[in-house]
Amino acid sequence: MNLRPVFVLVYDVSVAVAAFYLTMILRYNQDVKALPDIVLPLLSLALLSAAGEFIFQFHKRIWRYISSYDLIVLIQMVLLTYGSFLLVMFVYNRLEGIPRSVILFVPLLHIALLSVPRIIARMLDRKSEFSIFLKNKKRSKINALVVGINVDSEHFIRDLVTGVSGAYNIVGILDKNEKHRGRLIHGVKVYGHPSQLSLVIEKCRKRRSPIQKIILAPDHLDHEALKAMMLEAEANSLTFGRLRRVTDVQSQLNEERDYVKPVPLEDLLGRTQRPLDLPRMEKLIHGKAVLITGAGGSIGSETVRQVAALHPSKVILLEVSEHALYQIDREIGSLWPTLDKHAILADVRDYGRLDRIFQTYQPELVFHAAAIKHVPLAELNPGEAVLTNVMGTQNLAQVCHAHGVKQMVYISTDKAVEPSNAMGASKRVAERLIQKLAEGWRGDKRAPLLTTIRFGNVLGSTGSVVPLFQEQIAGGGPVTVTDPAMERYFMTIREAMALVIQAAAIAEDHAPSGAPLFILDMGAPIKITDMAEQLIRLAGKQPHTDIKIIYTGVREGEKLTEELAYDFEVMEATVCADVRRVVSGKPSGLELQEAEALVQLAKDGELQKLQQKLMKLAQ
Numbered sequence: 001m002n003l004r005p006v007f008v009l010v011y012d013v014s015v016a017v018a019a020f021y022l023t024m025i026l027r028y029n030q031d032v033k034a035l036p037d038i039v040l041p042l043l044s045l046a047l048l049s050a051a052g053e054f055i056f057q058f059h060k061r062i063w064r065y066i067s068s069y070d071l072i073v074l075i076q077m078v079l080l081t082y083g084s085f086l087l088v089m090f091v092y093n094r095l096e097g098i099p100r101s102v103i104l105f106v107p108l109l110h111i112a113l114l115s116v117p118r119i120i121a122r123m124l125d126r127k128s129e130f131s132i133f134l135k136n137k138k139r140s141k142i143n144a145l146v147v148g149i150n151v152d153s154e155h156f157i158r159d160l161v162t163g164v165s166g167a168y169n170i171v172g173i174l175d176k177n178e179k180h181r182g183r184l185i186h187g188v189k190v191y192g193h194p195s196q197l198s199l200v201i202e203k204c205r206k207r208r209s210p211i212q213k214i215i216l217a218p219d220h221l222d223h224e225a226l227k228a229m230m231l232e233a234e235a236n237s238l239t240f241g242r243l244r245r246v247t248d249v250q251s252q253l254n255e256e257r258d259y260v261k262p263v264p265l266e267d268l269l270g271r272t273q274r275p276l277d278l279p280r281m282e283k284l285i286h287g288k289a290v291l292i293t294g295a296g297g298s299i300g301s302e303t304v305r306q307v308a309a310l311h312p313s314k315v316i317l318l319e320v321s322e323h324a325l326y327q328i329d330r331e332i333g334s335l336w337p338t339l340d341k342h343a344i345l346a347d348v349r350d351y352g353r354l355d356r357i358f359q360t361y362q363p364e365l366v367f368h369a370a371a372i373k374h375v376p377l378a379e380l381n382p383g384e385a386v387l388t389n390v391m392g393t394q395n396l397a398q399v400c401h402a403h404g405v406k407q408m409v410y411i412s413t414d415k416a417v418e419p420s421n422a423m424g425a426s427k428r429v430a431e432r433l434i435q436k437l438a439e440g441w442r443g444d445k446r447a448p449l450l451t452t453i454r455f456g457n458v459l460g461s462t463g464s465v466v467p468l469f470q471e472q473i474a475g476g477g478p479v480t481v482t483d484p485a486m487e488r489y490f491m492t493i494r495e496a497m498a499l500v501i502q503a504a505a506i507a508e509d510h511a512p513s514g515a516p517l518f519i520l521d522m523g524a525p526i527k528i529t530d531m532a533e534q535l536i537r538l539a540g541k542q543p544h545t546d547i548k549i550i551y552t553g554v555r556e557g558e559k560l561t562e563e564l565a566y567d568f569e570v571m572e573a574t575v576c577a578d579v580r581r582v583v584s585g586k587p588s589g590l591e592l593q594e595a596e597a598l599v600q601l602a603k604d605g606e607l608q609k610l611q612q613k614l615m616k617l618a619q
Contacts, residue, residue, distance in 0.1 A: 371389050
């Protein structure tokens, strides 16, 4: 049995009695004989104090973890106790013998006697006040400058000061709010605006507290300010980090490494996503049975997450990779435990398997993300690219038609525009095939809406260049880029898939039949060399000095630049500023027998003929 709460209860009740008795002694100038009869008041106060302890459960609170919230509860308990005491004594004898000065002073003394020992216990446990008095800051290893004042940075600094963390010594703070200049947060000075970084670096250097790391508060700087700060940091050989949110680290507060993470590359993309029509997106998904192919891939898994958040009646995860399917099934089960989900191991190349799956689960909406999409690997294995990207897409579209699916959303790529490689060509052939199928089904009430959505690269997707660069940087370099002029369109996976769902919702409302084509606004293309340099800076290194960048030459099938649309494709705006619809262009449907002949070449392994026919059909 734990007797500690009992001892605390006895102490707290004794403190209440002692506070009243000592105040009465002081009021009567320490003349005990002059005191009125206070036995009954003391007993009443002891009982009421014990009752207050039980009501507020204050005797069960751990002293070394006392907080401002606990102090507020303490004040409420004391005021309630003395309010009840005064009411009892007023009914008993109209407060005869209890001076007004005692009534005012006793609660203050009682609060002090209860709170001071608890505060001392907290100080001893966390050594906060001693570290302040002794200026024991050398125990921290890294001199850091915090940029941005919010709940996350305040929490971080407070835990450093109170001894919970010890990896950093915060030498100053920068913040956009000029009203904070010159003020202190937990003893740390706010020097000024982030644009004054160079001045603060020099000031700290003169004070013999040179800054070694810059730590950014979440959501404090836009991408332009961040880029400028990174260049200044690079010139002074400073490393960069971003604070995690308080909610991300509350369970691991004793590990400093959990506070600071690398600055994500997407912060430097300069993309500001415009508002989405969330009601329209939810209307598309809510209460529907949704099937996602390639559900375990980077694009497919993000589609699953966003679909699951929009309350479908059930979600069918279709994936050919056992491990990838296991991972996404486990994740969705953890995040949405009540969601009706089904993990299906299957290949889109297998029409019979798809037919049985659709017969069993009756999906109403299908997102087709399954694809062979790694350019160099598809170039080495063009037959596999054709079988998955062309035959698999045709199989899925025909199964959707056979089972009355309302809409199938096909995820295409910018590499399908003027393709120069097997991957892009196979995706373009699939685009044309979808258009031809839609033409053939025109007027058929069971025909699905075949929506194609075309966009560029997404950060962090399978086969993305970013993980390769990060691996090379971690190994000390060099970082390999194919050509100085190489550039690509980029957006985050989360943004891309949100826009895909938005485009699908727009298609459903405005194109009840046919094969609408949408193109996502990717912004300006980014040079791969610039991206490599940014990643090196984010790792606290200097490009071309600490980490070399070497150029290996353009690979087979690669282009220096990608386009999102053909010259003959005319686009119009939609209700979403980042989604545009192709409304005119030359007919580009593909005859089904041509697609079947292409697939047969892939099955027969006639790679040379396959390559020639593939590139011809992709034009």
